[in-house]
Every structure is written in structure tokens, then in C-alpha cells.
Amino acid sequence: MSELSRRGVFLDEIGLGPLWLRRDGGLPEAEPIDADATPQQAFAPAIEIPVAESPVEAEAVVQAQSVPLNNAAVSAWGDDDAPVTSPVTTTTVLPAAMDWRQLQKAVAGCTACGLCRGRKNTVFGVGDNKAKWLFIGEGPGRNEDIQGEPFVGPAGKLLDNILLAMGLKRGENAYIANIVKCRPTDGTGRDRPPAADEVAACLPYLQRQIELIQPTILVALGKTAALSLLGLDPATPVSKLRGTVHRYADRPLVVTYHPAYLLRQLADKGKVWSDLCLAMSTYANVDR
Numbered sequence: 001m002s003e004l005s006r007r008g009v010f011l012d013e014i015g016l017g018p019l020w021l022r023r024d025g026g027l028p029e030a031e032p033i034d035a036d037a038t039p040q041q042a043f044a045p046a047i048e049i050p051v052a053e054s055p056v057e058a059e060a061v062v063q064a065q066s067v068p069l070n071n072a073a074v075s076a077w078g079d080d081d082a083p084v085t086s087p088v089t090t091t092t093v094l095p096a097a098m099d100w101r102q103l104q105k106a107v108a109g110c111t112a113c114g115l116c117r118g119r120k121n122t123v124f125g126v127g128d129n130k131a132k133w134l135f136i137g138e139g140p141g142r143n144e145d146i147q148g149e150p151f152v153g154p155a156g157k158l159l160d161n162i163l164l165a166m167g168l169k170r171g172e173n174a175y176i177a178n179i180v181k182c183r184p185t186d187g188t189g190r191d192r193p194p195a196a197d198e199v200a201a202c203l204p205y206l207q208r209q210i211e212l213i214q215p216t217i218l219v220a221l222g223k224t225a226a227l228s229l230l231g232l233d234p235a236t237p238v239s240k241l242r243g244t245v246h247r248y249a250d251r252p253l254v255v256t257y258h259p260a261y262l263l264r265q266l267a268d269k270g271k272v273w274s275d276l277c278l279a280m281s282t283y284a285n286v287d288r
């Protein structure tokens with residue numbers, strides 16, 4: 001199959017076809033990546049990306065199961081009439097040492113940043129815990145906050161179609177997560193990018209998820225995800241992020257547009273196709 005045909009099939013698969021051709025049969029001129037474009041111009045929503053100087057390791061307190069005291073033990077303390085009490089042992093576990101159950105519990109009850117105050121649900125992530133592909137977005141939106149699952153609604157449907165076109169499926173060899181687990185909103189209740197301190201507070205959870213999943217490749221969906229993971233200067237032009245295989249924790253990381261952005265800028269579908277081709281070829285060449 002020619003490159004032209006493959007591209008057409010892909011775009012149809014993700015619901016962004018048809019592929020328009022010039023009368024001479026060629027492809028429309030590809031939109032060049034504007035090297036001078038600011039990140040705000042190249043990606044939407046426009047955001048200030050944090051570079052955490054010293055990421056705060058959010059802590060979770062795991063209440064260890066207390067062991068009930070028996071009467072013999074109480075007698076040994078010399079007071080048979082004393083009430084039988086169960087001392088509570090408290091163990092502090094950092095995200096970096098948590099297993100899946102502890103991590104989910106810690107996120108569900110987390111108050112490490114101000115985003116906890118406005119959330120309906122935390123959005124932990126979804127998918128195959130042993131997935132080879134990890135897709136990372138920015139943060140929950142309104143629908144995600146209500147349902148407690150990442151990438152639902154129109155952007156989620158588009159991501160599902162993209163996964164299908166790549167031979168993947170939500171929950172099968174793919175895991176989907178966000179940089180922050182609670183929905184960031186502005187003063188009017190609308191979605192906004194997470195602030196630097198919110199990213200710094202939440203990132204240890206995602207870092208632990210990555211350690212537990214051990215994915216072969218990461219795909220950063222949008223600027224927040226890319227710059228947060230790579231720790232780059234927020235002024236880094238997006239044109240310098242796409243088209244390159246980056247490294248995160250010794251794993252390849254490819255950057256593409258967030259599906260919500262792609263829904264607004266269908267003209268960039270060809271760029272997404274290019275990014276995913278790069279990701280798929282990188283994945284195929286990784287020594288597993």
C-alpha cells in the first residue's frame with residue numbers, strides 16, 4: 001500500500017477523513033511546522049508549563065491494620081477492667097514505594113494541592129497495568145471529573161479511534177493517564193492547564209505508575225504532558241518537541257497533539273499521523 005493510501009486509511013479510521021487530493025493527484029501542501037511559533041500558538045489550550053525545581057513528593061498515609069488486644073494482653077498490663085483498645089499504627093509510604101492498591105488509595109484521598117477542593121472524582125488512569133504503550137494527557141476535564149476516567153467525551157472517542165488505527169485498544173496493551181489527577185478550573189469553572197505547583201505535587205503519582213507499568217514507549221498528548229515529563233523550559237517551542245524521539249526514564253517518548261486540540265484544528269491531522277508513525281516505528285525497533 002502506498003504512503004498516500006495508508007494515510008487515507010488512517011485518517012478514515014480515526015474519523016478525520018476524507019483525505020482531499022489536488023486534481024493532479026498529489027497531496028495538499030503539508031503545513032510546515034512554524035519554527036517561530038510560540039507554544040501558545042502551536043498548541044491549544046495555551047498554558048504555562050512548569051518546570052518543577054524540586055518536585056514535592058506527595059505523601060499518603062496508609063493506616064496499618066491494628067491488631068486487637070486479647071484479654072491476656074490486657075491482664076498483663078495489670079488492669080483487667082481496662083477497656084480493650086486497639087492502637088492504630090500509622091505508616092507513611094511515599095508514592096515511589098507504593099503498590100497499585102496503595103497508589104489508588106492515596107490518589108483517591110489526596111489533598112496535596114488545591115485541586116482537591118473542586119473535584120468530583122480523582123482520575124487515576126485506565127488501561128492495561130502491563131501495557132507497552134502509555135498515553136499521557138494534561139488533566140481531567142469536566143466529563144472526566146464526573147466519570148472518574150481519563151479521555152471520555154469527544155476527545156476520548158477520538159483517542160479511542162486513534163488507538164484502533166494503531167492496532168491498540170483502551171485497556172489492551174495501552175494505558176491512559178494524565179499529568180494531574182484532579183480537574184483544574186479557572187475562576188469561572190472552565191478547564192485550565194494545571195499550574196506549576198499542581199504538576200509538581202501530582203507528578204510523583206504518575207512517575208510511580210510508569211515504574212509499575214514499565215511501558216515500552218510513552219506518547220505525550222499535548223504540551224503540558226511533554227514539558228512536564230521532559231522537564232524542559234516552558235518557552236521551548238513545540239516545533240522542537242514534535243518529530244523527535246525523546247527519552248523519559250530511559251524510555252522513548254514521542255510528542256503529538258492533544259486530541260481535544262485536534263478536534264478544533266483538523267488541519268493538523270497530518271501532523272498527528274506523522275507523529276504516530278514515528279511512535280510506531282520507534283516501538284517496532286525497540287529491543288524488548
Ligand code: SF4
Pocket residue numbers: 058107110111112113114115116122180181182198201202
Ligand atoms: S491533582 Fe494530584 S496532587 Fe493535587 S489533589 Fe489531585 S491527586 Fe493530589
